Amino acid sequence: MEKCKFCGSELWKNGVDNGVQRYRCKKCFKCFSNSSPKYSAEVKEKAINMYLNNCGIRKTAMFIGCAPSSVVNWIREKASTIELKKFNSTDDIIEMDEIYAQVDKRLPHHFKKNART
Numbered sequence: 001m002e003k004c005k006f007c008g009s010e011l012w013k014n015g016v017d018n019g020v021q022r023y024r025c026k027k028c029f030k031c032f033s034n035s036s037p038k039y040s041a042e043v044k045e046k047a048i049n050m051y052l053n054n055c056g057i058r059k060t061a062m063f064i065g066c067a068p069s070s071v072v073n074w075i076r077e078k079a080s081t082i083e084l085k086k087f088n089s090t091d092d093i094i095e096m097d098e099i100y101a102q103v104d105k106r107l108p109h110h111f112k113k114n115a116r117t
Contacts, residue, residue: 006030039066044074051075 002011002023009027016022020035043064050060051071061068 002034004028004030005032039064039070047071047074048078 003009004011004023004025004027007025007028007030009025011023011025014022014024014031017033020033022031022033024031047060047064047066050063051057055063057068057071057075061071064071
C-alpha cells in the first residue's frame with residue numbers, strides 16, 4: 001500500500017489526471033500524484049546560472065522551453081536556501097558603475113500649477 005509523502009499514513013485513490021493516478025491522504029487530506037518532476041535538477045540549475053549571468057527570465061524560459069513563472073519559482077527556491085552573509089560595520093567596500101542618467105526638471109504641462117486643460 002502507498003504511503004503519504006507528507007505524514008506517512010495510508011492513502012485513498014483520488015481519480016486519474018492525464019493518465020497519472022492521484023492519491024488523497026486519509027489523515028492530512030492532502031492530494032498528490034507519484035509522477036516524476038517535469039524538469040530535472042540539471043535543467044533547473046542551468047536556468048539559475050543563466051539568470052545569475054544576466055540573462056533575462058523570459059529569455060531563459062525560451063531557451064529551456066518552460067514558462068517564465070517556472071524560472072521565477074526555481075530562482076526563489078534557490079534563494080531561500082542561500083545563507084546571507086552579514087556585513088560588519090568595518091566593511092567599507094563600495095562598487096560604483098559608470099551609469100549616467102539625465103533628469104529632466106521640466107514637468108509636462110498637466111503637472112504644472114494653474115495649467116489649462
